[in-house]
Amino acid sequence: MKIVESDALLPRHTSFGWLIAVLASQLESDLDSRLREIGLNIGSWPTLFALWEEDGLTQTELTNRCHTAHYTTTRTLDALEKQGLVERRPHPTSRRSHLVCLTARGKKLETSATAMAQACNEDVLSALSAKERTQLNTLILKLLAE
Numbered sequence: 001m002k003i004v005e006s007d008a009l010l011p012r013h014t015s016f017g018w019l020i021a022v023l024a025s026q027l028e029s030d031l032d033s034r035l036r037e038i039g040l041n042i043g044s045w046p047t048l049f050a051l052w053e054e055d056g057l058t059q060t061e062l063t064n065r066c067h068t069a070h071y072t073t074t075r076t077l078d079a080l081e082k083q084g085l086v087e088r089r090p091h092p093t094s095r096r097s098h099l100v101c102l103t104a105r106g107k108k109l110e111t112s113a114t115a116m117a118q119a120c121n122e123d124v125l126s127a128l129s130a131k132e133r134t135q136l137n138t139l140i141l142k143l144l145a146e
Contacts, residue, residue, distance in 0.1 A: 027120055034116040038109060039083070045117075047076050048102075051086065052110045056099045058091065085109065 012018045032042035040048070046066035051057065057065070063073040077100060080086040085106035091097035125133050
């Protein structure tokens, strides 16, 4: 979405929430298109990203890290398991929990998928200087910490 000078004073263009939602939608759409090239989709991205950061999480830990509903995490894990990207293993200390672990195939996708995400970020942030990017990231993290 390009905002031209004549649009800048429209109420929606002064709404932080609306602007962030539009930006998020654009990033999501772009990343989904790229991920489909390697057999993934945007729905699996948060779960895989969390597992690439730390493999062997419980479903509850994944739900919390991905900020998704428990049933959404269950469906995502079922789909990823069907694709052979993750497997559920018994938890060593809890009979009721399982650890979600990446398979070799799931681990192998990390490099290409994260490169695609970095390219999406680069496309969006290309208009900003390095200092502005750092500042933007710092400010967003500050808002999320509140």
